Amino acid sequence: MLEEVLLAGFGGQGILSAGMLLAQAGMAHGLHVAWIPSYGPEMRGGTANCGVTLSDRPISCPLVTEPTTLLAMNQPSLDKFAPKVKPGGLIIYNSSLARWDGELGLGRRLLGLDATAQAEAIGNVRVAVNVLVGAFIALTQIIPLERVKEALRVVLPPHRHHLIAANEKALEVGASLALAKVGEGIALR
Amino acid sequence: MLEEVLLAGFGGQGILSAGMLLAQAGMAHGLHVAWIPSYGPEMRGGTANCGVTLSDRPISCPLVTEPTTLLAMNQPSLDKFAPKVKPGGLIIYNSSLARWDGELGLGRRLLGLDATAQAEAIGNVRVAVNVLVGAFIALTQIIPLERVKEALRVVLPPHRHHLIAANEKALEVGASLALAKVGEGIALR
Amino acid sequence: MPRVLMKGNEAFGEGAIRAGCRYFFGYPITPQSELPHYLARRLPEVGGVYLQAESEVAAINMVYGAAAAGARVMTSSSSPGISLMQEGISYLAGAELPCVIVNVMRGGPGLGNIAPAQSDYFQAVKGGGHGDYRLLCLAPSSVQEILDLMGLAFDLADKYRNPVMVLGDGILGQMMEPVELPPYSGELELPPKPWATTGTAGRGTRNIINSLYIEPEELEAVNLRLRAKYQRMEEEEKRWETYLLEEAELVLVAFGTMARVARAAVERLREEGIAAGLIRPITLYPFPDAPFHAAFSRARAFLVVEMNLGQMVEDVRLTVEGRCPVHFYGRTGGVVPTVAEVVNFAKEVWQKL
Amino acid sequence: MPRVLMKGNEAFGEGAIRAGCRYFFGYPITPQSELPHYLARRLPEVGGVYLQAESEVAAINMVYGAAAAGARVMTSSSSPGISLMQEGISYLAGAELPCVIVNVMRGGPGLGNIAPAQSDYFQAVKGGGHGDYRLLCLAPSSVQEILDLMGLAFDLADKYRNPVMVLGDGILGQMMEPVELPPYSGELELPPKPWATTGTAGRGTRNIINSLYIEPEELEAVNLRLRAKYQRMEEEEKRWETYLLEEAELVLVAFGTMARVARAAVERLREEGIAAGLIRPITLYPFPDAPFHAAFSRARAFLVVEMNLGQMVEDVRLTVEGRCPVHFYGRTGGVVPTVAEVVNFAKEVWQKL
Amino acid sequence: MRVLFERTRGLTSKPFHYCPGCTHGIIHRLVAEVLVELDVLEKTVGVCPVGCAVFAYEYFNCDMIEAAHGRAPAVATGVKRVLPDRVVFTYQGDGDLAAIGTAEIVHAAARGEKITTIFVNNAVYGMTGGQMAPTTLLGQKTTTTPFGRRAEEAGYPLRVAEMLATIEGAAYVARVAVNSPKNVIQAKRVIRRAFEVQLANLGFSLVEVLSTCPTNWGMNPPEALRWLEEKMIPVYPLGEFKVPREEREHA
Amino acid sequence: MRVLFERTRGLTSKPFHYCPGCTHGIIHRLVAEVLVELDVLEKTVGVCPVGCAVFAYEYFNCDMIEAAHGRAPAVATGVKRVLPDRVVFTYQGDGDLAAIGTAEIVHAAARGEKITTIFVNNAVYGMTGGQMAPTTLLGQKTTTTPFGRRAEEAGYPLRVAEMLATIEGAAYVARVAVNSPKNVIQAKRVIRRAFEVQLANLGFSLVEVLSTCPTNWGMNPPEALRWLEEKMIPVYPLGEFKVPREEREHA
């Protein structure tokens, strides 16, 4: 079992923390994990991304060059990374800020969730990325959602702990939206 | 034929130029030559020395570690380098500033000339070293004395050419003193 | 043992603190900046000093001063900054001062880029500075090993009174992995350094830290004493890890990040029925020759894989000495060879055997 | 041809002037200071610029600027100063700027001393700086050859758009020997450098001098282009001299000053009936392998002699690849092996064969 | 239609990679406009730093050289000595110029090197993630002064313009800021003078420009302008610290 | 018998290697006497330069460190941060401090590093054979300015004390000379103050000492004293350029 997740979006969207959340939860769940950010001048461009590897075996290379899953929080990220997703891989994107009209091919599956809108509804636009994380957890079942919620306590610094509830909510919303879409029989394109 | 000459003395005694004079004359005479100075912080100590190699074959190592001839212009140089002279080698020293009382051994030959006094008599104390050079030339016959005199024109910078006569005189005095001493049958100790 | 998720760059720092290092002098550079960021917070907590130097040249000379004063001290940088430290490193080796230097390598030459690379191997193991000195050089390949090897690095530095270089790369520095972190136990008892320049009070004699020996014979004697140290390192400090080497006919050789890719490649090759194995040097200097000697009986070829255009491969060739073909596969400029690439290249080598 | 007595350090300078070099940036250091002294007088005479930089770091970066502006330019220093230039040298190689760097080596490590040494061989040929670059490296062994190789150095630098290192040592720099000096003929016609940053006027397009390639694939492409250059150097530029190699059973290998001692040793060994010969590499990178291949048929052993504790010997071992024993004799710290020492060691090797 | 303001041809069309609201962009524009207005763009060679302005060679529409971190003045010296009739400038940040490049800038000034330096002081290392710079203010939090810069450990802010003004070869040294339209207009005037000093062969000229780094200051761009005004200018007063001798005599 | 003057125990018995009449020796003695008089010799760590004073570790009767050329302030910083209660000083020439070591001295001052620097300005590189130093006077002939230093190519003499006095962390900066008994007495007083500033933890202190180099100036020692007086002091005026803040307020 090997999941190589690429999370990507704008600088302020909490991409790196969301990746750490996944890694922390994976570790707590007994998986081998690795997290690696994009770093350096790319940040000037206002984009951020990170790769998270979750595996039941020791991880050789932590670089995520061909993700099995892409969580894309904005249009540039979706455009740039969707073509790099492995055949049969999963793409979950923030349909509040991005659209995908073209074909994907190679059996890749695509799911759009209005993460930003959902986060605004929850009351904190910064938790939007966890809507996608929740969806990823629900669709892959790689880690119990509870583990991910517990990991919030470790990953968020103490002065951010008042945001735990909003983040948990985002995870739940993402999970249920994803399951609903799949349950509704909406084929993941 | 290989002469490895070490010239040594105080900083102001023209040691390096005298070595160049020998090298220049040797070159003009068709010999292979090399000249190498002591360099660096040693100069702070107020001493200077240089090695001149004169050979009828290409010169391998220009460093003079075991001189065949030592021209010593002062006591510290005589004390320091006399023991390093090759067996059977020649030592000519400035008896105006240095004495040698001990034994030398190993068949080394020793000649003291009052070079500083002779130079004062010539009227320029700075030509003293060439008294020893003249003696060396006379005793070894390795280069004609004329060649050495001609080399003065090349080695002395133009603004020093008025000193050529004094230098020639020093060479001659050294040569004749040395030949006289040998002629007098004074064994070179 | 509690496991925590830790960034490689932070593990360099925490490993140093746990090794009793209380002084850091450095100058920021990507991809190692989280290391100074971490220590800028952490060192004051343990009564240490974080000082941002005006340059890498100043940093390495501050390290020289702190080491002379008897402290456990480190600096860290990335490729261009390490190049600037070469004179200082040669001085540290010449004056026999212990310290730890971390190089989180990036793409070169010149400004290059900030992506991971291994193209400073020569500089680290052959002496990038002037003179006949050597650095003891360690190459971790996971965040856990970074933490562990930092302790070893400081111990070896003190044991040999020699600078120790720890080579990482952008991936090792930037990635987070779980590490086992025993509770922090505070100050260590470190062996005394009677040679340190701490003032003559209570000692009577003067201590001098120096690398100037104007007489060639004296300087040669110092160099021979250094060489005796290096020979002792060669006898006592070689470290390596092997994987499936016993039966290996195709032996991959890789260090650091590359060794992880190579290990995965070995697994994949085994799955495909090719008797592959791996030698992972942990000390790059002294270079571990024992596993090669162990491999000769069965090995039909060596394949060295590096994130450069061929550097460690020379040490492998010097070890193998023509007994067996040595192949090389490398990517450079910050490109990391994938497992698939290594497997494909290995198969080509295998087919031609 | 008129013969004049010239100091090695001055020959570096005069050779540069005759190669059309008009710009010198450097920082004083023994044992090469007569080179800047000479050029401080001589360059203004030919309309050139002598500039004493505030440091070796500044000097190498001034060289970078002058080379970018299209000039033939050089710097010179001695071991510690060359260590300080390593970042700059890596930048020059990365930005593909031609220049000549003279290292008149002295004893190391650290401050060491000012006596002659050859202990910066690794630094010169393996890349003392970061990244996968190479310097073309020339090693003269007489004052005449200094004069000649400086011309070659500038030509090769321009041919390959790569820095060229000329390695001397304290003896070569300080000694005087006769040289043949044709009358100075003034300006050379040098090939144009359309890539130089001289202002866009009359060109229209912008020229950029740079070594930053943020995308790993781009930086790798640059590195592969550099490697192609190095491979061309390996094909076209290897230079060496042999002495009595044809029948040699004991082959001495030495460069620079040491090669002269070794040559005398070979003569002495021949006198004693030992079939000795000499390989003198003139290019240290690319390392000349052809004479070794020519020697294998008869050679029973190689003996590498260096003024260090064993550096070029690694390149010899890499070339010989175990076909034949490779022995080493070296002195370091500024000690120069005498002919007698080399002969004695060679005889020991011979007796054990 | 009359054009009151348009993009200068001194800049290429390449969009800047700087963070939103980063005033590096304003300074680029001012330098480019001055080069065009003095009609020297075609004979100019610029030298980029290592820092956020590392890609300046993509923006200035003239020949450009990327220098090693801190060494731009040495590189510019090499260029100017080979091409004395060209206009040569360096564009450097405060890490580049005032930390690692201290010796190079001091000695370019001491030599009276006929180059112009645009020195962008944003009180922080922008590119590498917001570490302390020599110019970081006391109390300012950065990634390497997490508790605020304390003089006791980390020393005092370095006043580069004042320091270089003591050097004889420095013909023109001034400090400006780009935090308001008024200051931007003044900044351009000063940058122009600096290049004029070079064109008149009067010696070394340097303009220190106070600039923002919203990203690493942890502010939005308008707040950053205000922080510059309220916090930086009191420590780094604006003005001309050295003018060419002739002018001093007429003063 | 009363002893009016005797060799200080702050010096070892090793004879200096300096050229006859070189005033490095006087400066060594003054520093050694001050260390003894302040009773800190046993807790002092000195840092030598590369330059003629490279062997200073053989002369000062305390723990000594030989630093790389120009880096003594960085080395001293390393020592002082580890041993804040020790007295740490650097002894540096003008090539060492004002050329290759410019960044290190500026930033030791900027950090207010609690070390004392004795800066020996002899207008030349002594050890390496009399090349131009940043402090070489205009018109002065050296081995690398064979026609005399010309500002046009080689720039202007660097006034280190004046430059460093602009730096906040520099608590005490003064210039003295050792060309006459009166100036020697004054020099000692100033060197003592510099160490007192360190002992009082007030910040960085530096004493620039004008010194002779008869060998490379091509003069005999008495002539060299006169040359210092007539040629150097007009360019490098003696005095205190910066005193600790408290004292300034009382002034």
Added chain:
Amino acid sequence: MVFDRERCKGCELCVTVCPRKILTLSPDLNSLGFHPAMITDASRCTGCCFCALMCPDVVITVLREEGEDAARADEG
């Protein structure tokens, strides 16, 4: 006024310095993901160019109809 929308990074410096307060960020995003600046009431623009002087990304071109300046001056 012409805004080169695709270059705009929505930094609001122009918005902040416009003396007429007639600039604002557009609600939609450009392809860089920023809300580009726009002018709300071009008729009130004095042509003072403060916005253009402060724009770090050289997004703004300021144009005037001939003779417009005088017409606006009385608003000042």
Added chain:
Amino acid sequence: MVFDRERCKGCELCVTVCPRKILTLSPDLNSLGFHPAMITDASRCTGCCFCALMCPDVVITVLREEGEDAARADEG
């Protein structure tokens, strides 16, 4: 006055600064090859120590008989 002859380098700084002009170089050489400084008329020495202050090689020790200073002062 005591001169540590073997340390003296004959630089004449002491000779130059002695207000009484009672110092000179000895005609013979020490083992370093220098003419060491010597005092010609110790009775005229004021004990001002100028010589010792200026001696770069710390060659000179200045001693006084008790009560000697006063006796000399009138010479001044």
